[in-house]
Amino acid sequence: MKTEESRFEAEEDSAPLDMLMALFEARGWPCGSSNEEMSGEVQGSWTTYQLRCVWRAEDQVLQLLCLPEIRVPDEKRAAAEELLSLINEQMWLGHFDVWSNGGVLLYRNGTMLGDEGLLSLSQAQALVEIAVEECDRFYPAFQFVLWGDKSPRDALEAAMVDPAGEA
Template identity: 35%
Template sequence: MTVIHQEHTTSRPHPLDLLERTVEENGWAFERASADELNLSVAGRWSDHHFSFTWRDDLQSLHLSSAFDMRVKGETRLVDISSLLMFINARLWIGHFDLWPEDGTIVFRHAMIFPDAHASDSQMECLLNLALEACEHYYPAFQFVLWGGKTAQEAVAAAILECQGQA
């Protein structure tokens, strides 16, 4: 008697395919630059947010980044923004803001690992919502420092002002 061993593999959807589905459901403009890259624009309260999602098969991870449409110029502004980054990043549980030294761009970044590319629609939706919420929430703080001349402490206090109760 011969026993034939058949291996059953189930094809999992690419994590960016899942993300693309979430993006389409929200009616957001996007471009699939390649099988491993998706670029997305979302209108926010303060500005349009542009997100780039990149899948790294070798790391089994999905990286997202969103650059703000503002540049840090001058030594004084650099010190002020660096201080603000410290205050904001200490409050974030997931993701972080960076300052690209080459051109002074402020960027939100986060990466998630998906072993065997096993991701779900809800994970993609959470990842996108997390990034959008962080960018929306802290965008004004960066404006307060860069254009309003506020200190990092003043900017964070103004940006994270949360209303209590109902009017």
């Protein structure tokens, strides 16, 4: 018997929001959608992330936002922006930003889908996984700056410690 996810793998590429909704539903993640936007929740290593996906058909661009529920207080804005610069230098796909309205931290990735404007299941999975992995990877650095009073450089260095060997 086929699982929900394998059923979607067999289908052709789909409209971006339809494919993302199918992925979320197959994984049992909470989600909802409107004509040009879908939103959902994904549990990461550190917190539950809010994902928002916006489709701009006229440009054939899918924008994915991942919000780790971190607000940057005004008194930490300069340190947070310095940390963002250091982090974004290391990013291959997407970037981190702070919305000027409300100081909400977010990961943002825009993807051009070509003339057909279709998204495959593997593309949908990759976009969501990359967003969650990047938020998980840098979440501790934001915590160190915002609540641990570390300098941005020290926070990033502390968050990027990779364990050596096996436990």
